[in-house]
Amino acid sequence: MxxxxxxxxxxxxxxxxxxxxxxxxxxxxxxxxxxxxxxxxxxxxxxxxxxxxxxxxxxxxxxxxxxxxxxxxxxxxxxxxxxxxxxxxxxxxxxxxxxGIPNLPADELPDGASDADAELVRTWGEPLPAEGARDHVELGESLGILDLARATKLAGPRFAVLCGKGPALERALARYFLDVATGRHGYTEFSVPTLVNRETMTGTGQLPKFEQDLFRTGVADRDLFLIPTAEVPLTNLHARETLVAEDLPLAYTAHTPCFRSEAGSYGRDTKGLIRLHEFSKVELVRIVRPEDSRTELELLLSHAETVMQELGLAYRVVKLAAGDIGFSAEMTYDIEVWLPGQGAYREIASASDFGSFQARRASIRTKAKDGTRGFAATLNSSGLPIGRTLVALLEQGQQPDGSVTIPPVLVPYCGFDRLVPA
Structure with a gap:
């Protein structure tokens, strides 16, 4: 605000x-x-x-x-x-x-309102040829790890069932992401509620403007919402608190299920794991001094890129246009992973600097030892989403014989180095 x-x-x-x-x-x-x-x-x-x-x-x-x-x-x-x-x-x-007023976009962002207007920052890795490549749905079903038909029977469209070695790979990704965040990048891990109140949703900017994008549940006299991302509870851990400025930055992470109604997506990515109503994600949140937020954004982005590179996934980083950033953001980088099955780069993670926009809404204040008071700045990034990373692993790891190779860094977590057709 x-x-x-x-x-x-x-x-x-x-x-x-x-x-x-x-x-x-x-x-x-x-x-x-x-x-x-x-x-x-x-x-x-x-x-x-x-x-x-x-x-x-x-x-x-x-x-x-x-x-x-x-x-x-x-x-x-x-x-x-x-x-x-x-x-x-x-x-x-x-x-x-x-x-109802969004954050002021940074002047350094390019003009425009779509992903076509984004500014290319850098690329990493060698994209596999799209010619002849199969998409993740075909691969997942042939490998016996993905069952979309039964998911639809259970809950309707835009849900997924993983089976066979799929859940093991899902767990492996979450554990790996958390180990990197906590062991190497200094994040403190939290286990947080996936149901939060209206005030918490308002603090990070999901409410009141985007209520149609949320799943709401009424229990007796309680008005609760399923979180769209762990950014919501992690950031609001310090709502209505005053932090010691010299103790910043704070770096938090959590692995949670996430729930999004995808209102207004108009049929995009209705097949497969790209745009689900329920998915899981490891989130990274940083609470910092406002004067440090741009430096912290670059650091946050590097943390997300670390796991991309260690997984061997070809990707690119783009700076979003001013009209394409989220409601609460003043600046956003997207990491777009190469999907040969689609012949395109697709978003897998976003790293955003919110300045003091969320902190003002959630009343996250700071006080320095010299008595100076103000509001903190907040940032967040996916670190990464499990489903979209699995999509990239399947499509970039596919082999001519129908198998999929597992990145070496994941083998100790899942216990296998290859998926073979069922």
Missing amino acids: HDPRVLLDPAADAVRKLSRRGFTLDLAYLEKVFSGRNAAIQRGDEARAESKRLSTAVKGATPEERPALVQASRDLKTTVSEADEEQKRLDAELTEFLL
């Missing part, structure tokens, strides 16, 4: 920046609500101060003076009550308005 004073400051250039992501900021409305709220606060404060003065005056007043002073005091109390009610109303109106 934004500080309205920043949005109204011409130096912030908020209208231009938001227009780059296709959002029109109604500055006139913001000014009206914000100034009205401030005026209500001032009226209430002035009336309270005058009421306090009159209370003292009443005590020393003559019997003739007292009735008028008492009536004036009552009138002031009415003014205070009305001003407080007006402030509450305008506070709610202002908050609702601010919660």
Whole structure:
């Protein structure tokens, strides 16, 4: 969420920046609500101060003076009550308005609103030829590790059943990702709830704007949502807390199931493991000082790239266009893995810098030893999603005889170096 004073400051250039992501900021409305709220606060404060003065005056007043002073005091109390009610109303109106405004995109992002407008940063690895390559669905079914038909019977489309050596490979990937994050990159692992409340979802920007993309469950009088990513609970671990600035950065990771309704995806990737309603992922979250966020973003990106490279997966890194970044992000890199079965690079991970946008919504504050106070900055990246990594392993590891080779780094985790047709 934004500080309205920043949005109204011409130096912030908020209208231009938001227009780059296709959002029109109604500055006139913001000014009206914000100034009205401030005026209500001032009226209430002035009336309270005058009421306090009159209370003292009443005590020393003559019997003739007292009735008028008492009536004036009552009138002031009415003014205070009305001003407080007006402030509450305008506070709610202002908050609702601010919660719907996305983060300001970084000026360094390219213009545009689609993946075609992304800026290529670098590539890694040698892409396998697409000619003659099979996709992961055909491979998974022939290897006896993927059963989409029974998944549809159980839950409907966009769910998957892994079987045979598939679940072992899934577990191996999760353990490997977590070992790299915790053992080499200094992340602390958490086990977090996959059901969270509305306030938690609001803190990271999923609510109120994207409620249609979430799975909501009502249990008795509790309003709970299934998490779309572990970013949500991990970031909100410190909601409404003040952190010691000198203790930052904090680096957290978790392996969780994730749930997304995929509202508005309009039939994209309905086959296979690319875009499921339920999937699992290892997430990386960093809470840092705002002045360090860009450096931390590059570090976070390198952590995701480490596992890509150790798995031997050809990929590229792109900087997303201003109109294509997520609601809460001010800058995002996508890692796109090469899928020969599709003859295309497809997103496998995103690394985003949110600046203080999420921290303001979740009230994650900092205090330095010299007394300086502010808000933290937050970042997150997939580190990686299990399903999409499995897709890449199958398609990039496929052999002419129908088998799939397993990257050496995973063999100690899964216990086999090859998948063969069932």
